[in-house]
Amino acid sequence: MRTLSGLALFAASLAGSASARDFPADPLNSPMWDYRATRLFGADPVRFDPRVKIIVPVIAEDQHRFPVAVDARGIEGVRRILIFADLNPIPLAVDYRPVGAQPYIETRIKLDQRTPVRGAVQIASGEWLVSGIWVDAAGGGCSAPPLSRVRGDWADRLGEMRGGAWSIQGKSDAARLRVSFRHPMDTGLVENTASYYIDHLSVRNARGMELATLEMQAAISEDPSITVLPNASAGERLILAGRDTGGRTYAAIVTVESGAIIPPGGGSQ
Amino acid sequence: MLGALALAPVAAAIPAYGQKPFIYALKPERIADQIWVVRGDDAPIAMANGGAIANIGIIGTAEGAVLFDSGPSLRYGDALQSLATELTGKQVVRVYVSHLHPDHGFGLGAFPASVTTALPETIREIERDSPGFSDGMYRLLGDWMRGTEVKTPAQPLTPGVEVIGGRRLRTIALSGHSGADLCVVDDTSGVLFPGDLVFHNRAPATPEADFSKWRASLDALIGLSPVITVPGHGPVDSTGTAAIRQTRDWLEWLETSIGDAILRGLDMVEAGNMPIPDRFAGMAAARYELQRSISHFYPRMEAALLPRIDVSESATQ
Ligand SMILES: [Zn+2]
Numbered sequence: 001m002r003t004l005s006g007l008a009l010f011a012a013s014l015a016g017s018a019s020a021r022d023f024p025a026d027p028l029n030s031p032m033w034d035y036r037a038t039r040l041f042g043a044d045p046v047r048f049d050p051r052v053k054i055i056v057p058v059i060a061e062d063q064h065r066f067p068v069a070v071d072a073r074g075i076e077g078v079r080r081i082l083i084f085a086d087l088n089p090i091p092l093a094v095d096y097r098p099v100g101a102q103p104y105i106e107t108r109i110k111l112d113q114r115t116p117v118r119g120a121v122q123i124a125s126g127e128w129l130v131s132g133i134w135v136d137a138a139g140g141g142c143s144a145p146p147l148s149r150v151r152g153d154w155a156d157r158l159g160e161m162r163g164g165a166w167s168i169q170g171k172s173d174a175a176r177l178r179v180s181f182r183h184p185m186d187t188g189l190v191e192n193t194a195s196y197y198i199d200h201l202s203v204r205n206a207r208g209m210e211l212a213t214l215e216m217q218a219a220i221s222e223d224p225s226i227t228v229l230p231n232a233s234a235g236e237r238l239i240l241a242g243r244d245t246g247g248r249t250y251a252a253i254v255t256v257e258s259g260a261i262i263p264p265g266g267g268s269q
Numbered sequence: 270m271l272g273a274l275a276l277a278p279v280a281a282a283i284p285a286y287g288q289k290p291f292i293y294a295l296k297p298e299r300i301a302d303q304i305w306v307v308r309g310d311d312a313p314i315a316m317a318n319g320g321a322i323a324n325i326g327i328i329g330t331a332e333g334a335v336l337f338d339s340g341p342s343l344r345y346g347d348a349l350q351s352l353a354t355e356l357t358g359k360q361v362v363r364v365y366v367s368h369l370h371p372d373h374g375f376g377l378g379a380f381p382a383s384v385t386t387a388l389p390e391t392i393r394e395i396e397r398d399s400p401g402f403s404d405g406m407y408r409l410l411g412d413w414m415r416g417t418e419v420k421t422p423a424q425p426l427t428p429g430v431e432v433i434g435g436r437r438l439r440t441i442a443l444s445g446h447s448g449a450d451l452c453v454v455d456d457t458s459g460v461l462f463p464g465d466l467v468f469h470n471r472a473p474a475t476p477e478a479d480f481s482k483w484r485a486s487l488d489a490l491i492g493l494s495p496v497i498t499v500p501g502h503g504p505v506d507s508t509g510t511a512a513i514r515q516t517r518d519w520l521e522w523l524e525t526s527i528g529d530a531i532l533r534g535l536d537m538v539e540a541g542n543m544p545i546p547d548r549f550a551g552m553a554a555a556r557y558e559l560q561r562s563i564s565h566f567y568p569r570m571e572a573a574l575l576p577r578i579d580v581s582e583s584a585t586q
Binding site for chain 2: 055056057058059061062065067068069106108138159160161162163164165166176178179180223225227239240241249250251252253254
């Protein structure tokens with residue numbers, strides 16, 4: 001928390017002087033908006049757009065593992081999707097490129113305090129479309145040790161991956177892929193534990209075509225879980241390749257099952 | 270026999286406490302001879318209700334007042350003590366704490382330690398979890414919590430029969446909502462206090478739940494054939510078992526639906542927005558508790574239900 005308030009002060013002083021450009025006024029009135037926007041979007045154009053749907057539970061029951069979905073399927077030409085929380089010491093959770101996938105991602109993030117949680121979508125023109133929501137959370141999501149570190153068994157199941165892929169009803173070339181890892185996702189903010197997290201995951205099909213690329217940060221919860229919607233048909237094999245900051249690699253193969261019962265995003269209506 | 274009395278509130282037995290901030294205006298409902306319930310707000314813990322969301326029982330005996338649970342804060346415990354003394358004309362001689370959750374046990378500081386009791390496992394759980402609960406309650410409730418300290422029930426309770434001032438109270442140790450859930454039956458009236466094993470027209474909360482133990486406990490409660498059941502949350506059930514069956518129905522639906530959502534490939538956000546069946550339409554806080562339950566169970570059940578997919582790197586070349 002000390003890190004954070006120091007950062008907030010720094011940001012405030014920065015916002016007062018060195019704002020190189022004007023970002024649109026933040027509908028959430030976040031104290032960190034200009035600072036985060038400068039870091040994440042640089043000189044790219046930015047606007048707020050409600051078509052970037054950010055879907056979260058009504059309550060942050062577990063600040064170590066808060067599910068966030070960003071659904072940009074109402075937007076053409078999505079190149080990247082970011083999920084970030086302004087007031088987290090590690091703001092960015094994931095930078096997702098749905099190169100051969102529908103623009104939707106769900107993951108679970110850590111929350112360090114009450115904060116805006118945002119989705120930002122970059123379209124072909126380079127412009128960023130942003131939306132967000134304030135989420136109330138108790139402290140400690142980033143600065144508390146992962147449970148597996150507390151228990152001491154973090155290494156026992158490292159590398160274990162679970163998941164599945166289901167074809168999306170009514171769409172012959174769309175699937176939903178769910179994958180979870182056993183990994184402590186250490187933030188480096190807990191005493192005596194260096195940061196250690198899965199920072200890269202890619203999904204390709206059996207022909208070697210890249211479908212989805214994710215750059216991840218330790219703001220993603222312990223035992224990370226990811227849902228994406230790659231373009232793949234029933235029976236196709238999806239090949240997953242991941243890497244963590246310690247250089248360990250992760251590999252998995254998932255075959256798309258036919259006959260998913262739900263339409264795309266059907267549970268979120 | 271007691272049906273006619275059930276749910277008939279005693280009008281104006283207690284002077285209004287007024288609307289001053291941070292004063293709990295406790296309104297007792299008389300549900301049987303010398304038994305009152307102070308109803309909680311059927312909502313999440315919030316500034317608007319001061320955390321007073323659990324139902325509290327007051328039983329008058331010749332020896333003194335017996336309380337089932339103590340409320341969310343010292344201020345509440347103080348108000349409860351005044352109310353119990355006023356209703357029964359006697360001091361509080363026993364406070365049962367049903368389980369570890371703060372909306373039930375954080376009023377303990379208002380009572381002498383010697384009268385407070387809980388199951389040994391509850392005492393262990395309170396010692397383990399209350400500091401964390403306390404942080405959360407102060408954060409949510411601010412001044413409502415003033416003076417509230419973490420108190421552990423002093424007397425470990427051996428389940429059986431306690432006769433207090435001529436009143437025969439059966440204490441039963443069950444579990445499932447938490448690691449230890451104390452239930453009390455007043456043998457004279459057939460009133461059952463099941464704590465948070467039973468919710469009524471208010472969706473059950475599951476932060477410490479064990480589905481199979483909880484179901485077994487509910488079956489055991491139905492077997493007691495209670496005349497009136499005072500759920501931990503929600504209106505008093507004058508049929509005796511409707512609330513128990515409703516809680517069982519919800520839990521069964523919940524466990525099945527979470528497993529089903531995982532096997533259909535839904536993520537947590539989507540599962541939290543799944544449709545809730547019409548028969549639960551009258552349940553307060555249903556979406557809220559569904560999403561909390563998904564937070565509690567989803568990762569664990571995913572690990573059990575979704576298959577391993579990792580392979581050696583060479584297998585993907
Ligand atoms: Zn409870």
